[in-house]
Structure formats: structure tokens, C-alpha cells
Amino acid sequence: MFSILRSIWLTFIHMFHKRVTVEYPEKKNYLPPRHRGRIVLTRDPDNQERCVGCYLCAVACPVDCISLQATEDENGRRSAEFFRINFSRCILCGYCEEACPTDAIQLIPDFEMAEYNRQNLVYEKEDLLIDGQGKYPGYNFFKHAGVDAGVKAKGEGIDEEKPVDIKKLMP
Template sequence: MSLWKDIKGTILPFWVTLRYLFRRPVTVCYPERKQTPAPRYRGRLVLTRDPDGEERCVACHLCSAACPVDCISMQAAEREDGRRYAAWFRINFSRCIFCGLCTEACPTLALQMTSEYELATRELLQVIYEKDELLIDGCGKNAEYNFYRRAGIGVVAPRGANPGESSPEDVKSNLP
């Protein structure tokens, strides 16, 4: 009985190999034929612009706070008109785990993930992307969204002077 098990244990793997020998291969020749990733694939991060062509990033540091591996760093600055922007923005893709928490935390939708997945390189410093390498010319996935218009930051009139807005209450007049 033991001899039969030994023979069966030797012949069975060869039989499986012969069965799969004449089938078409399942693997894809990667450099010649690239696969298209899924629509919700989380690839390389980019910084987008709003419909007016301005940078969307207001340097609120929410993306760097949400990042579990601390691969995002930036320095905030302010223009003459009061609008904030990132003076420099850096992502270290050698540490990034592509979890997408930074894109979910971004209130301005400035940080978005693309379907680009070819980030491999032999030099470590080439995977540290600066602001000029991350900033794209388009609006990304949300073309009509403009944070400053939606948040009302562009409005410079005093409270109660905007159309459809009531004047502020004087809380001291309600005291007995």
C-alpha cells in the first residue's frame, strides 16, 4: 500500500504539469503590454488647480496630519490678497503606502490620486517629488469645484452686507 502511495505521489505532479503545459499562458508581458488599472486605483498623487487656474492647495496641513507614514511635508505662505498657498510641497513616495487618507482629508480637493503606477527607480532621491513635479495643469476629477467660491473666502464685504445675508445679532441687546 505504501508503494502505491509513493508512485501516485510521484506521478500526480507530472500529470498536473502536463495538463497545464498546452494551455495559453495567463501572465502578461508587462513592458510590452500594459494593463489598465481599475477606475478607483490609487496611484501617484498630484496637486490640481481650480477652474481659474490657481493652485487649489491652501497649505492647511490636513493631508500631512492624516498621513500614517508622514511622507507629506509643506510650508504655508500667504499672498498679498490674503489667499494661502503652499510655498513648497513635498511627497516622499518611498514612504507612501498609497492609502488615500490624504486625499480624503483635503478640503480643497487639491490632492488627488491618479492611475499612474510606474514609479520605480534606482535612485532614492528620484521618488521624492517636489511641488513643481506634483502640480498638474488640469482640475483633476472635480473640474467645477472651486474652494474659495464655495467657502465664501473671496467675499470681502462686512457681515450682513452680502445679498441674502441678514445683519448680525447684537447679543448684548438681548441681556436683561
């Protein structure tokens, strides 16, 4: 009984507390770099597209809003032929970033994407691709991978030995 009255009283005196609301469009909060907002596709240190079209972001996406097609250039380097994110479905959960093995897909601290027309929320690869490395500088997947995709020859990668000469006679 007393606790009920006390709750009422405590609630009542909140009238004189400072309000916590930040009046958003006039005032803007600081967003940390790892805030999960708009999704971008980044480039590697050599300014090439990082995305190798592995489809892991698409399969990780709980709302299935990422769709892409992988393609290969004449060197055998994989990239996305098209890459589409339907932001009208995206829930900014960041699973795609988590799944990305090449640090290509990243969520950035920008959430102001409202549109009057829902169709404008469908972002294609040219809308997503940025000119920098984003949050994770320095990584170039093809220097670590075993394939020769025009970035490094066989055996030239990080932690790789020279290719085996299979016709040598030494054991």
C-alpha cells in the same frame, strides 16, 4: 486520501491552462481613472492652486511622507509655501486624497516612477502641481468658504447672505 490525489491531479492539468500573467512592459493593462498611482496637486476652475495648506493630507498619511508649510498671499488666500512628498515612503493608499477638503491632492493612474537614485523620488510642489482639475472638475473651495481670500467678497459666496449691517436700527 482521494481528495489529496484529486488536488494533485487538478493542479497537474493546470499545465494546459492559459496563463494569466500579463507581460507588463510589452503589454500594458488598462488602469481606471480612480487607480491610486502617482500623486498630483490640481488647480481649480480659475486655474489657481487648489491646495490651501490645511495639513490634513499630512496628518492622514500613515507613513508620514507628506510635509508642507502653509502661507498666505496679500488677499489672505492660503496656499502651500512648499509641498513635499517622499515617494520612496509613499504606499499609495490614497488617504491623502480622501482627507483633502478641496479636491487638491489626487492620485492618478500612473505608477511608473522607478528611479535609480532614491533621492529622485522626493517630489516638491513644482513636480506635483499639474495644470488641470484632475478627476473632480468644477470645485472651487474659496467660493464655498466663509473667508474673503480674494476670490469672492464677504457674502458673495455660494449660500451666503449679504454681510450684516451691525449698526442698523431695525430688529
